[in-house]
Amino acid sequence: MFKKFVVATSLNTEMIDITSRVQEIVAGIKIDTGLCCVFIPHTTAGITINENADPAVRRDMLVELNKIVPQRDYFTHIEGNSAAHIKASLIGSSVTVPVEAGKLALGTWQGIYFCEFDGPRAREVWVQITG
Ligand code: ZN
DSSP states (O other): OOEEEEOOOOSEEEEOOOOHHHHHHHTTTTTTTEEEEEEOOOEEEEEEEEEESSSHHHHHHHHHHHHSSSSSSSSSOSSOOOHHHHHHHHSSSSEEEEEETTTTOTTEEEEEEEESOOSSSSEEEEEEEEO
């Protein structure tokens, strides 16, 4: 089963919780046990799993990523968004979550985050579920 949805980002850099949208897709296909791969077809955005309780964690992650990869440096990429490309590779472009009893088997404090690094834009998230 393969589905897509769109995430409209509103800032240059932000982390958006997409857990409930992925869970909706999992619930819609009525599978009991399997694997859910969430993939993003972009080179200046990422996807990760992290804490869903305190939004300060997301803020801290973005602040530290900006220290690791400054917005401006001696980059040669003509488009001028090398920082976004580098952050995208650091974070990665897919996560895989087990599906148990028809639900994403995430830890209590885990959420799935779309990470925008060159927004705002309309982005796609692709979901492939096997089981
Ligand atoms: Zn570029």
